[in-house]
Each structure stands twice: as C-alpha cells, then as structure tokens.
Amino acid sequence: MRSKILLDEEEIPKRWYNVAADMPRPLDPPLNPATHEPLKPEDLEPIFPRSLIKQEMSTERWIDIPEEVRDVYRLWRPTPLYRAVRLEKALKTPARIYYKYEGVSPAGSHKPNTAVPQAYYNMKEGIERIATETGAGQWGSALALATCIFGLKCTIYMVRSSYDQKPYRRSMMRVWGAECFPSPSNRTNAGRRILEQFPDTPGSLGIAISEAVEDAATHDDTNYALGSVLNHVLLHQTVEGLEVKKQFELVDDYPDVIYGCCGGGSNFPGVCFPFIPDKLNDKKELRLVACEPTACPSLTKGLYTYDFGDTARLTPLLKMYTLGHDFVPPGIHAGGLRYHGDAPLLCSLVNAGIIEAQAFHQREVFDAATTFARAEGIVPAPESAHAIKPAIDEAIQCRKTGETKTLLINLSGHGHFDLSAYDAYNDGILEDYEYPEELVRQSLARLPKV
C-alpha cells in the first residue's frame, strides 16, 4: 500500500494563510511594556524589518510568498505526507493514520519554514546581521541555515547548559557559518550583569532573549529574529497545513483529528490554521488537539491573561495562556516545549473552544515514540512525539469501537540530536514530572498588573 503522498515542487504554496482574517473575535493587541498602550509598528522597528512588522499586524487572509523564498523552500518542500501503514498494522487499528514529516529540512525540523523568510526580508531591507537566542538549538540551527543562504551574518546566544551538553546543533550552526556564544555572555550588558551576580549560572531562554534583543537594538546593521510565538512566525508555518490539505485531496481523505506538539506554538498552528475556516464552516466535528508536556502545561493549566514573553520583562505584553514569565519548567527532554506561554493567535482559538489541548508525561511520550520508530523507522524528536502519543491512543480506541477515523500527526522533526534522551528512557532513568502546581501558583502571583 502507498506510504507517501508527495506533491510536485510547483505545488509549494504561493501564499501564506493568515488566520487573523478569520478569528471569531479580534486578537487582543500586544501592549508596550512601559506604557501598557497597544504596541505601535514603530515600537518594533529597532529590531524587526518593516515587512515583517506589517505581516505581524496584518489581517489580510493571504500573503504572497516571495519567489526567492519559494526557491529556498524547494530544497526540502513540499514535505511528504506519510500514510502510517506499518503503524496501523502494528496497532491493529481500523483508523487511518497519517503524518506530515517536517524532519526532511536540512536543519531537521519545521523551523526553517520561518527562518528562511525572516532572513530574506531582513536581507531585502539592508540588514547585515541577525541576532537570536536558542535553547537546544533547533531554532538557532534553522536561522544559521537561512542567513547562510541569503548571505547574512548570524549571532546566536545559546543557553549555556545546552551549549555545554548538546554540542551538535551548535556544530551545525558553525558548518553554516554562524557564530554561537554561550549565554549569559560578556558581549552584552544583560549578560555581564548576570555573570557578575551568578558566574556559574546555566543560563535560561529568558536571559538569552535579553542578550539577543540588546545586541540587535544596539547595532544599526543588526536585527532580531524569533522562532515562535509571534503572528508572522505562525503565518510562515502555514505552508505545512496548506500542503497537507492538497495531499489529503490527492487521496480523497480528510482528517477527523489533527495532533501537533505545542511549545511556543509555531508548529501546531502551522499545520492546523489552514483548517480553521473549514472547522468554522462545514467541518465542525474536526478536532484540533494541541499537545504539551505535563511539566509545562501552559494551555491546559495556565491563566489566559497578559504576560511578558521573556523572564527579563523586556518584551511587549502578550495576551496568552501563561504559567508566569519567571516560571522555570522541570528539565524534560522535549526542550522545545519548555516555554511558559504560547502564541497569542493559538491561545485565542483555544480560549474560544476551537482548539483543544492535552498534556502528557514524558515516559508515555517516549513509549509512543518507540512504538512509532519500530513501525515507521523514523526516530521522532521528543517534542514531536507528544503528538504521536494521543494519536496512538485514539487509534487503539478505534480498534475497540471499530471506527475508521482519519488521524493526522504533525511530525515536526527527527530525533537525531536527542538520542541521549532515548538512552535515558531505555536505561529506565527517565523521570516523569508532576505538574508543579505550587511553583506555577507563585509565578502567576508575579504577573504584571494590566
């Protein structure tokens, strides 16, 4: 039976889909952190190019993808939609399981979908260098690739603990010509201040964001780039779902449930936003399930309110589900899902009851990842495996009920740089973390008053 549903290169989408045009209610605006007034485009100009600021604030339904960006997408897009024939057989399920595989990009995840246009627009507006932060390195390596392709310099502040413990995504950044510093570094005021106080700190994403933003704000030729949360990032990721819709048409099928993992929320919106108009109109029974870790359950346990995007309280205030901007989640192996908040567009749709959310423990997630790898071959990233877990559960449920549901997993990346986590799992030393209720209560008490 056919395993892969492929599209021709000419079918790479020509336009991104902007869900802001179809929101059931208008998005609450981001607020200036000093004045608490709605953010003005010019507030963002010190660190973003105008074309991206325009996309960030746009409510146009369709936004053209520049040909130069499509030409780079050709290196790995359209990505395959797989029918998980062997997984279905292993589970003895009548359900039809599909997965969209974004791990075929050179950086191994969905992140280049937005890194490439971000680098492109910065290049077009004369920027020579982009500064960013990265945790485990998915985003940093994607931006290193994208800046390399458009001839820009790239400076990456990588959380020190990951810089020391997970060197290989950093090695990829070097291959693509980016410079990468452990954060906190002595290159910024923010970094130097922290190092003075805490010379042995392992760093955090919050600190790294502060360093990258400061670097961009204090150098004329330099901008900042973010790999998640913001509207324009989610916009760029919709190439995933737009391709999936065409691929389902080719096999005359349509999903009953779409699963995607959710950290800051760029991957899951990427696959499911293009289905939102259907869901709002004729396909009301379509379920959209955002999957997150029990250890960092922003969508399932957070408050829906204004909060900072970073620990250091430098970013605009965003209306989102949050566990509090200074909440530090336990050290689960799905590093990309350790974020206290979520993308405002996604959160608004969760709040409106259009998208649902579920949380999972990491051991059950690795159980699912192993079942998947042994059937389909691909070793999934721990983040992506959060979407596999409930899909397998649903498929087993279908075996019991006899239902022939169509399930779609968004497989956002491979696990080639996460094999020490699989070793921990196979050694039986992988810990489950309960929801840290008391910690979250404390950090929520420190939310900004808006």
Added chain:
Amino acid sequence: MRSKILLDEEEIPKRWYNVAADMPRPLDPPLNPATHEPLKPEDLEPIFPRSLIKQEMSTERWIDIPEEVRDVYRLWRPTPLYRAVRLEKALKTPARIYYKYEGVSPAGSHKPNTAVPQAYYNMKEGIERIATETGAGQWGSALALATCIFGLKCTIYMVRSSYDQKPYRRSMMRVWGAECFPSPSNRTNAGRRILEQFPDTPGSLGIAISEAVEDAATHDDTNYALGSVLNHVLLHQTVEGLEVKKQFELVDDYPDVIYGCCGGGSNFPGVCFPFIPDKLNDKKELRLVACEPTACPSLTKGLYTYDFGDTARLTPLLKMYTLGHDFVPPGIHAGGLRYHGDAPLLCSLVNAGIIEAQAFHQREVFDAATTFARAEGIVPAPESAHAIKPAIDEAIQCRKTGETKTLLINLSGHGHFDLSAYDAYNDGILEDYEYPEELVRQSLARLPKV
C-alpha cells in the same frame, strides 16, 4: 529552477540489476581459506540463507525484488535526485551538478537498501536472529532497523572505540530493539581470547567480524550479515542507480561523470553498476569515478590479488585491490572508508579500466563538504563528501573551459552523527594523513600465498 527530481512510489525498481551478467571477463571465484579451492555454496550455509547464497553466485542479469521488500523500501524510496542549483550558482559553473540523496532513509544512509532484503530472506528461511559487526554504526543501525521491521532479533558487535566515542548510532540501534555489545566482548571465544591478551584493546573491525561470524556459526537460529563487499550486497544497492537512470530520463539529461565514495564498495557500485551496460556499449565516454581517502587508498595504491576480508583470516579469500588484511589505516573521520580491500566486482571493473579511482585528503574533503552544506543545506557524511570534492573540482574546471558537463554525485548519507569531525575541521585541528607507504609495504608482505 526545479531542485528535486522525484519518482512516484510505484517506480521503486521491481528488479535488482546484477552486473555479474555483463562483466567483460568472468569474476575470479572466492576461495575456501583452508583449501584454496573455489568456494562451494554449501561452505556458506552455516552463516547465510540459501536465497542470498544463490544471489551471491548468480550471473542472471535481473533478480526480482520481493514485494515485501519493496513495501519497506516505500518508507524512504524512491530517494530524490537533486539538481544542485545553488551549488552551481556558488561555483559560477556552467556544469550541471546533480546528487542522489540516500540520507533520507530512517538510518540516514544507503545501508538499509541491503539490510532490508537481507533481514527479509533470513526471516523467510526461519532464522530468528542475525549477528553482525559495525564500526561507526552506519551498518549496525541499518540492520537494526531492518530486523526490527521483520521481527528478527539482532546482535551487533561494535568496535569498542566507536562504542565508547560515538554512542548515538548505538542509541538508534537500541530504539529499534537491537542489542549492541562493545567488541571484543566476553560473549565469544574470539573476543575472550583477545581480551585475555589485550584487556584494554580499542577493538577493530576485523575482531568484530570474527565475533559476529562465530556467534552465527555456533547458533542454529542465527545467521550473519555483511553490509559491503559481497556480490549480493552490491546487487541490492543497484536500486540507487536504477532510480537515477529514470530520474535523468525525466529531465532529458545523462551524466558525463558519476562520483561515489568507496570503502568496502557498496555505495558507489549501487549507483554506477546500472550504467555499466551503457558504458560498455554506446556511452564509452561516461566516466565512473570511485573516491577514496589518501589514508586508505586500496583502489589507487593496493595490489590486485587474493586476500582475506578480515584481520583474523577467517573469511574466504577474495580477489581484490588490497592494502593487506592486517593493515590498520590512520584514524580519519570517514570511518566507513577505512577498509583494507574492496568489493571483488568493483575491483574487477577497476582492473579492466572501466571504473577509475581517485584519492583525497580529509581536509580538502571537509572544505568541499562545507561549500556543499552552505549552498545546498544538507550536511554530508564525511564518507559521502569524498565524492563531492572531485565533482566541485570538475565544476570549477568547467567554469574555466566553458564546458557544460553533467556531473552526478552519489550522496550516500547525512553527517548528523559526524558533527564532532566538522568541529575538528572548524577548530583547525583536523589532520591530513599521508599515504602510509611503509605500513602498506609491510602488510602486503603478509598476503596469503595463493
């Protein structure tokens, strides 16, 4: 411009191509190591299934691929043929550069092309377990995947130095359910003997082969599998070249030169053997270039004679280019190319002047790999990068002469598990090794007298 030439899944080859049918002169037979008589099929039965022994000795031009094997190939085949649009632009060359990318397999290389049929035929003949050796782990991980899919157990003897220093391919083997032991181990007589004499030995491929063969020969339910050198291995790899021929037809082009890296010789024959009939008939100007490391230059500096396949002198004698079965090559990062000999079918064609060979230093190979990664995104395995180096040189030559040659690189795998080698290169500490002439002279003096 189009980057990828894709084939539909239905175009996965239905038959393997057996170059033994088209050899300009018959292959010198393998010899029984005890009697020096030509090997009989039954000599191989203790460790191989009959169907593979039949393929090993066959001179039929076409051999059917079982449907169950094609069904597994569907997980990643047909693999893409890329037009290296961005590399051509970076090199300002009028040459057309293509690369066949085998890194899309779940194990990240071409090795599953033969691991899958080998596991299949063993399963069909009632074998329950396969034992094998692996160096850096490309082959071991491919066989782990294949045995997992067909429900066989898998025991892998991994050279201890790699077991300790390169844990991640071993981690993949575990994900797919294989057991992996550092070699020498205390599980075999061969291993125990070595451990008694040299308790701190880092191991070698030769020792690991001895352990795997002994394990297979001493257990009724267990067979042995090899990932290179043998005729049936090369046969299975021809899916690469058969697909490439169809892909070139789709764009109405045809290669002037085909480059592939060569260790034991399974990857390069895989892509170039299906072109041999053309070369012998109407396309005499087609160049087929086997690329090897200067540190282990079997094809360019070895003797064409009978030698053992392993250090411990257990295997049949094979007629091949060899540097001597106890030659230990310097520790280059392209671990897959550190083999003293080469596949007999390949060697015979080199000896007949139909295939040529070139050797390269590792620094120039990493230069080429970096140029490639910065243009095309994909970070190549160090082995595969040996084929990129001369292709880039030829493309630059075309820039000077204005020739519009068509160059094909066989990109056998990605470098996700080789990033420490890229770090060494970027740190400027990667060594070039001269051809170890004196060492080779010594090991050649110990060739068996046949």
